[in-house]
Amino acid sequence: MKFVPNFLNRRPMLFAIVFWVFAVPAIAAVINWVVMPVTAGRLTKTLPVPNVVDLSADEAEAVLKRAGLNAKWAKEGRYSSEIAANNVLIQMPIAGRTVKESRTVFLTLSKGRQEVQIPDLRGVSLRQAEISLQRLELVLGSKIEGAHTAIPRGVVIRTEPEAGSKARIGSRVNIIVSSGNSSGKVLLPNLREMSLGRAMAVIDSLGLTLGNVTNMPSEDKLPNTVLTLNPMPGEYLEPGTTIDLTVAE
Numbered sequence: 001m002k003f004v005p006n007f008l009n010r011r012p013m014l015f016a017i018v019f020w021v022f023a024v025p026a027i028a029a030v031i032n033w034v035v036m037p038v039t040a041g042r043l044t045k046t047l048p049v050p051n052v053v054d055l056s057a058d059e060a061e062a063v064l065k066r067a068g069l070n071a072k073w074a075k076e077g078r079y080s081s082e083i084a085a086n087n088v089l090i091q092m093p094i095a096g097r098t099v100k101e102s103r104t105v106f107l108t109l110s111k112g113r114q115e116v117q118i119p120d121l122r123g124v125s126l127r128q129a130e131i132s133l134q135r136l137e138l139v140l141g142s143k144i145e146g147a148h149t150a151i152p153r154g155v156v157i158r159t160e161p162e163a164g165s166k167a168r169i170g171s172r173v174n175i176i177v178s179s180g181n182s183s184g185k186v187l188l189p190n191l192r193e194m195s196l197g198r199a200m201a202v203i204d205s206l207g208l209t210l211g212n213v214t215n216m217p218s219e220d221k222l223p224n225t226v227l228t229l230n231p232m233p234g235e236y237l238e239p240g241t242t243i244d245l246t247v248a249e
Contacts, residue, residue, distance in 0.1 A: 049105060051095035052088050060088045060107060070104045077109040081170065085112030113168035120163035121156045121175070129156050129175055141172035145179040147236030153180035158234055176235065188243070190233035196224040196247050203243050211242035218248035 050067050052060035061071045074090075083089045089110035093099055116136045121129040130140045148157055160174040161167060186206045191199040196213065203210050216227060228246040231237060 045101040046098050047101060049091070049093050049095055049097045049099055049103075052091055052105075052107070053095070054083055054087050056087055057107075057109060060091075064105055068101045069099070070102060072104050072106050074106065074108040077111040079112065079114040080110040081113050083110035083112075085110055113170060115166045115168050118159055118161055118163050118165050118167055118173060121159055122163070123151065124156050125154060126156065126175060126177055129159075133173055137169040138167060139170065139172045141174040144174060144176045144232075144235075146176050146234065147180065147185050148178040151178040153178055160232055176232070185236035185238055188229075188231060188233055188235050188237055191226045191229050191243075191245070192233070194226045195222075196226065196245070199226050199229075199245060207239040208237065209240055209242045211244040214244070214246045215249045216246050221248035223248055 045068075047068060049069065050063050052063050055063065057073070064071045078089055080089050087110050088107050090108040092106045093103075116138065118138070119132050119136065121132060124132070126143065133140050144160075146157055151157055155178050157176045157178050160176065167173065186208065188206070188208070189202065191202060194202070200210055218225070218227065221227065225248045226245055227248055230244045231241070
């Protein structure tokens with residue numbers, strides 16, 4: 001069977017011209033519209049990346065799976081003042097980006113607000129204490145006055161939470177400041193970890209008054225163990241002051 005007309009066989013130059021004018025463009029079109037899309041993956045299904053920022057880890061993975069995408073987590077999370085701990089902080093690619101089906105989306109969890117150690121402010125002025133807290137991005141909370149025999153008026157006695165404990169950036173720290181003379185007042189000792197009976201005996205021996213006793217669940221304390229007290233330990237109080245206790249159930 002002959003595919004090339006006889007007159008073209010007799011005229012090879014004319015055959016070459018016809019070939020380059022008609023056949024080559026046709027072959028190029030086939031390559032461009034069929035072969036290239038297949039090899040380049042253009043025929044693969046594409047879809048938009050959903051937004052999983054601020055979702056929990058389980059929720060984020062479920063959303064991506066329903067969208068036909070995979071999730072891969074960064075080994076280390078990052079601190080954030082805006083996204084709660086254990087929620088997605090960063091996703092790559094970002095939401096709305098068009099990607100191929102089964103694409104992997106890289107996720108980073110939030111570690112929440114960064115924690116800092118509360119400094120020891122005992123013996124400094126209230127202004128110095130405020131500056132020290134600001135440098136750590138902590139906020140000066142309430143100023144509580146308490147009499148003290150050794151610390152001059154206006155000087156910090158202690159903080160609440162206590163120095164050395166951890167607090168998240170942005171947390172409030174209360175300052176107990178000396179009011180000077182403690183004449184006629186009694187020092188409230190630390191009643192934490194005492195049994196309720198022992199704490200009641202100490203309160204009575206100091207001429208103070210037992211106030212409200214509140215029960216609170218505790219996994220590691222024996223029932224009726226003092227957990228917290230109000231006012232706080234270390235304050236000088238007038239005789240008859242009421243002491244409220246919180247004890248383990």
